[in-house]
Amino acid sequence: MKILYFAWLRQRTGTPTETIELPDGVTTVAGLMAHLGERHPAFAEAVGAGGIVRCAVNQRHVDRDHPVANGDEVAFFPPVTGG
Numbered sequence: 001m002k003i004l005y006f007a008w009l010r011q012r013t014g015t016p017t018e019t020i021e022l023p024d025g026v027t028t029v030a031g032l033m034a035h036l037g038e039r040h041p042a043f044a045e046a047v048g049a050g051g052i053v054r055c056a057v058n059q060r061h062v063d064r065d066h067p068v069a070n071g072d073e074v075a076f077f078p079p080v081t082g083g
Contacts, residue, residue, distance in 0.1 A: 001069075002072075003020060013036075018057070027067070029064045053078065055077075058072055058073055
C-alpha cells in the first residue's frame with residue numbers, strides 16, 4: 001500500500017510517501033489512520049483534531065469508513081492545500 005502525505009502532514013510525518021503492508025485487522029481508512037498514528041505521533045495529533053485531515057483512496061475522496069486493501073494508494077491532506 002502506498003501512503004502519500006501532502007502539505008503540513010508531510011512535515012508531521014517526516015516523509016512525503018511511504019509503502020507499507022496493511023496490518024491484519026485494518027480494513028478501513030479510520031483503522032489505517034490509527035495505525036499510522038502509532039508510527040507517527042504528530043499525525044495522530046492531526047487526525048485527532050476532527051475534520052482537519054481528509055483522505056483519498058485511489059485518487060477518490062472518501063470518508064473514514066471507506067474500506068482499504070493492500071495495493072491501494074491512500075493520500076492524506078488538509079482541507080486546503082497549496083502549490
